Amino acid sequence: MELDSLYQEVILDHYRTPHHKGLTSESDIQVHHNNPSCGDEVTLNLSMRDGKIVDISWDGVGCSISIASASVMSDLLIGKSYDQANVILQAFVELMQSKGKSTGDEVLLEDGVAFAGVSKFPARIKCALLGWMAFKDAAAQVME
Ligand code: ZN
Numbered sequence: 001m002e003l004d005s006l007y008q009e010v011i012l013d014h015y016r017t018p019h020h021k022g023l024t025s026e027s028d029i030q031v032h033h034n035n036p037s038c039g040d041e042v043t044l045n046l047s048m049r050d051g052k053i054v055d056i057s058w059d060g061v062g063c064s065i066s067i068a069s070a071s072v073m074s075d076l077l078i079g080k081s082y083d084q085a086n087v088i089l090q091a092f093v094e095l096m097q098s099k100g101k102s103t104g105d106e107v108l109l110e111d112g113v114a115f116a117g118v119s120k121f122p123a124r125i126k127c128a129l130l131g132w133m134a135f136k137d138a139a140a141q142v143m144e
Contacts, residue, residue, distance in 0.1 A: 004117060006114075007114040008114075011065065011115070012064065014068035014069075014071040014072055019072075021057070022059060024055060024057040028047050028142050030043060030138075031044050031046075031137050033133055034130075037126060038066065038126065040061070040066035040127055041062060042060035042070055043059050043134075044057075044134040045058065045138075048142045051081055051143075052081050057074070058074060062127065065118060066130045069130065071131075072110070072112050072115075073092075073131045073132050077089075089136060091104070091105055092104075092112050093129065095119060097119065104116050115128050
């Protein structure tokens with residue numbers, strides 16, 4: 001798979017030095033998601049207060065895209081309101097569904113736009129979405 005080299009570098013940086021990796025001892029909820037087609041696994045801890053995402057920590061094994069995407073997701077969503085987080089989540093999902101036609105909203109997605117090229121590779125989209133879907137699941141359960 002070929003990605004723009006600058007974007008590839010962003011993904012590799014997050015893969016080599018993932019942010020917020022390592023589970024905190026306390027959280028409101030913990031979820032575990034996996035992506036059997038690639039062998040990626042992620043466990044995510046989420047803490048929320050008053051409708052705001054106070055903390056996300058996660059641990060996982062998997063390919064560079066799944067790890068880097070979980071790192072970017074946690075960077076983007078910590079400190080956001082549940083509503084803001086959903087806007088960002090939706091923008092990332094739409095980017096992944098764009099089949100390579102979208103470059104993504106850099107204001108909203110920051111390093112997340114580095115994954116734009118992944119949308120051309122259907123087999124890898126689940127890798128990029130794994131951490132995000134874990135967050136979505138966890139947040140929905142906390143908000144219930
Ligand atoms: Zn993967």
